[in-house]
Amino acid sequence: MNPFEDMRLFCQVMESGSFTAAAEQLGLSKQFVSRRLIQLEDRLGVRLLNRSTRRLDITPLGQSYYESAMRLLNDVEQVEQGIAGQNSEPRGTLRLSAPLSFAMAHLGCLLPSFLQRHPHVSVEVDLSDRPVDLIGEGYDLVLRIGTLEDSTLIARRIASVQRVYCASPEYLALRGTPLKPADLADHDCLPYGHGRQVQWRFQTKGKLHAVNVSGRMRVNNGELLRDTAIAGLGITYLPTFIVAEALRDGRLVTILEDFAPQALTLSAVYPQHRQSARPVQALVEFLRERLAGGC
Template sequence: MNPFEDMRLFCQVMESGSFTAAAEQLGLSKQFVSRRLIQLEERLGVRLLNRSTRRLDVTPLGQSYYESALRLLSEVEQVEQGIAGQNSEPRGTIRLSAPLSFAMAHLGSLLPPFLQRHPHVSAEVDLSDRPVDLISEGYDLVLRIGTLEDSTLIARRIASVQRVYCASPDYLAAHGTPLTPEDLALHQCLPYGHSRQVQWRFQTKGKPLTLNVSGRMRVNNGELLRDAAVAGLGITYLPTFIVAQALEQGQLVSVLEDFAPEPLTLSAVYPQHRQSSRPVQALVEYLRESLAGGC
């Protein structure tokens, strides 16, 4: 019994969420995959998965085995690529997670040329604004905007992300233009997220200022907030890659420009065992070059 093949089978089941989906991905029968994992559990003397008629639940030991298996399989892949003389040409599949709005604005135009440049690389892309766990969920690379938590993960700066406070001309004509951050207390704001206390950050006289803002509409999607601002529902605060076209067309007008804080940072985050992955490093360098002017 090849332990590395068992690891690959188990990782595929974890990533697919079921024996049936994993078997389809691998071109095997469901019964074969299920039997191999039962034999794996018997050999290890532990239960890796709790099975029911509706779903599979990973046990704590199964989660630990999965994370270790990912690292080992990555190392084996890198060794094989090195022996085969493939280090000069990236090859393999990149599992990438990226924020939805950023991906819609940029990745649609960036990923096809990258894949054309590297014909032996494939990409599986998941678009989500939620904070994914790239280790347990099996991602090779995650793009994140904003401050990163300290961790054992590796983060590389890709680009700056400018944000702007803006509202429609009709809203400003009806309610007035705020001249200072404190004026926002008299306005309807359109904050991002679902928290009852949303804070917007400003720079005033060289010092940071944080204010609580509220409004009739809170959304965890930038495009909906942009459209609400265009419709005249209030003032919003969004990255320029979401509102640039509306600003150019005059549907939105920027406000409080003198109080804008420092730009956010777009970072590429990946686990330590992917540090020497040629496909991951190639994509990171490509994004750094393509977005050098900011986004």
Template sequence: MNPFEDMRIFCQVMDSGSFTAAADQLGLSKQFVSRRLMQLEERLGVRLLNRSTRRLDVTPLGQSYYESALRLLGEVEQVEQGIAGQTTEPRGTIRLSAPLSFALAHLGCLLPVFLQRYRDVSVEVDLSDRPVDLLGEGYDLALRIGVLEDSTLIARRIASIKRVYCASPDYLAERGTPNKPEDLLNHDCLPYGHGRQVQWRFDGPGKPLTVNVTGRMRVNNGDVLRDAAVAGMGVTYLPTFIVGAALKEGRLVPVLEDFSPEPLTLSAVYPQHRQGSRPVQAFIEFLRERLDQTQGVL
């Protein structure tokens, strides 16, 4: 019997949402994980999880045990790291998820510097614009842009991201320059994402305004939309880290500048049980330090 190992298995099942996913993350069999949790419940004399063919539901006692176990495991990890001398030198692997365009613009140059600073840390990076399931898919950390959903994840602000409405000079010469948000109803737009209806939000004189925009091209990648805008396909709305060079070179021209909304927030989010991870915290502080050199606005 190893109570700390049982705690670790139970917490992984809670984080992953199933025995199968937890077993994959732990490198164990599903049968072994299930058997250990049954033995844990027998030893405690309580039911921690209600099981069905479709889902696992935690009981009130199970939730209390989970929160206490996370805290104890975090304390054990910190003690072991202190004994190993890792309070000053992080060591281990970070599984990171980051938006594709942001990673191409910033992480490509920052990651080598980080790894040179911390010789005992390695990084596995998944570049995707989809909101990954950190717990279910076993990520230690994710970078996310925009408003965060309420969750049990811990979030730390990294920087602000300014966005701009823009189009090519040729497009504006042919179709005219929009002077107010409603003018976009008569323009081809290049919205980010998918769905039948996309709304752009505008701030400015008076109350905020949303406009339904349409166009012949809709993509869930900012680099592709930027290139389409440069080619004269329409008006787009993207972060400056994607369109900044094209604006500087005159291949794109900003429009509706008086109506730009507040910048988005770039956040680092991670599960509660990674709060004591030295590599994760070192990477977050590194990003805050490096990106703060741009006055926190990207």
């Protein structure tokens, strides 16, 4: 291997988190990857990684090498793409993961338009509400809603996602309309997700505070929560792209509008080594253009 290939191999190990995962991504054996990195360290005369049976820890010199290597590899990729003519027209296959409910509401019309605009791009789409491992599972781009964890990944803001508290008119007629967050203690709520204790966040006089909520059902799918709320079984808290139609035709009505927290952010997240990839950048810009008004 030449020095650039050693850089790519080292960066893949760092992004994958292990020799095994990196070897699977590269189609190589674990022993080959390990041997190449030992040879790289011998050539540089420094320790890049501290190895143990459970984990890999990067050394300060290893971190410096990783950051410099990523910059060089990105420069090389841009040069190669320019020579191949891809700076003018994106080409290749894009592996995308997106939240199920968001995708059903938006991507059904957006992705066909994107593919019509870029005829040399193909997409492989995985729809899941679980937090996928972008690097380990080999995605080029992931769409995520909400606060992102600090990481070496790159995140681009796409749009705002508004959420509302809502219930059916029948439920409110039977149980009364809560006027403040504390009133939810006397109501059946339909929270998203799982766990022993679920909290909803409210904003009062510019300050956020949390309220514990409970009910007879909780689930990690927004459409099911929406339909359960329409059936009159409780109050739910969902993005407007899930409940917009039910709000328009009156099957649901909003409550506690004065206490709603700020909108969430829809972000496009991708690895550092993909930030200059034309298909990735093309899709990010396309989504920013089409969703500029919010979701």
